[in-house]
Amino acid sequence: MVERVTEIGDDLAAWLLTCWVDVSNAGGAVGFLPPATAADVRPALDDHLAGVRAGAGFLAVLRVDGERAGFAFVIGSTQPLFRHWATVLRLQVHPRFQGRGAGRALLDGLTDLARADGLEFLHLTYRDGMRLDRFYESCGFAEVGRIPGAIRVAPGDDRDSVLMIRKL
Template sequence: MSETVERVTDVDDELCTWLLSCWVAVTNAGGAVGFVPPVGPGDVRPTLEAHLAEVSAGAAYVGLLSIDGDRAGFGFVVRSASPLFHHWATVLRLQVHPRFRGRGAGRALLDGLAEHARADGLAFLHLTYREGLGLGRFYESCGFAEVGRIPGAIRVAPGDDRDSVHMQRKL
């Protein structure tokens, strides 16, 4: 299996369509990427467009995972505008298309993002996840460590609040 993670700073219409369809598929398969299923393209499109505006402005890029030439997943890597925070970046909306799950694709995507970050001279990557889905064990196995949490910060549904867990990976 051949995996690559490409840094994409210019998203054309075809890639935008794929990112949107992947995001909808991941969410509807139970992925915690900013929405609660069920969703359609119209639900996700405004959030995707906001992230792509950051990419167009040069504040972020898309890390695009391909496996054996097929697009398999993506995440946004966002840098801070503040010079006090230039030594790290935040990974947002990390996701692997459901048809590639269970094959090490998530680890390959995170490792590829870490390689790009090291090449940029960054000291660490930061991400958050929604408690309750077992993601902590996965991120820890990929070299991330919990550095804090905000109890009840994510309201999935009335009466169903989850912690927002903050993690970092030193590079």
């Protein structure tokens, strides 16, 4: 089950931070490279949470058997010409729940929430080289562009940033 969260308490914020660190250290492409620490991730999390608290979007939290298993941010635009679509940021499933369809459940659930908000498109980017293309395509997203070498994982290891959209 995926729930929309707009008010984030301390317990949830602490879980989000732990999840993000664990996903990063398991090799997840969520903005950090291992070894990531809570101190590394906290500023990015705080920025996303501030956006949710300001009403710029919502946090989607996946629960599996009642336990928090993953999350993503869905951030809309304040510009009138772009209010019909939103951006999915930091989609991640805790490593304990990976490989069991949890990522698809999270993406499907947040898509339903976005559709209920009257959104018509979702947009996301991912780091190439992680075999994520097949996953996102199987969830209804289509590649519409890429920025070659935009992500530097290590010296000599630059990856494309791949732009995808899904019509709702």
